[in-house]
Amino acid sequence: MLITKINNNAIVTNEYSNNKLEVTDESDGCGAKFSVLIVSDKFNGKPLLARHRLVNSVLQEELKSIHAFTQKPLTVEQWKAK
């Protein structure tokens, strides 16, 4: 349920092509522990803290019910370099 919600929100990236969004449920079913890999042009030129804040602001409501949330915001270039 929460995964769908996060996916629907698409962490602001869906409007852009060549983005990647991977949501992993690490909660063993209770749905309160997530790990998210986000690749987006929106992160270009933004320091790590600003990227995290951007994601946090989009997921403001969801985060209230998520107990543990891990995010890895990467630019498209960083992702390609991997």
Next chain:
Amino acid sequence: MNSIIRRGVLPVYNNVFKATCRSFAETGIKEKIDQIVKNNKVVVFMKGVPDAPRCGFSNAVVQIMRMHAVPYESHDVLSDENLRQGIKDYSNWPTIPQVFINGEFVGGCDIMLQMHQSGELVEELKKVGIKSALLTAEEAKSQEKK
């Protein structure tokens, strides 16, 4: 007449009084946090204490600090509900742990981990006059090679 005044004024007075108390509590914790992060080079707000972290994310930050041999002050948010909410409001950050360097919010567990991996953390520590143990070890290695 008296009772009208009492009925009319007291509730208002009471509400004002309560509101004032609340805002006093808020400014109180904000100032307290301000003091804490400005009086220490590195501060970690975490769940539990460094010797017994009570959350995996807090533990990860403690381990990173240990690797770099960083002297830091830690505060347990689980023992102070006022601090637990206060720190989230202070930094506008939804989760614990939170790391401050030189009075500035640096990030939570993910950011610390990524800064550790990228080498950024060593640089940030250098800026405040803390030499990472990893840097010291690296230098010792290159000395040996010479």
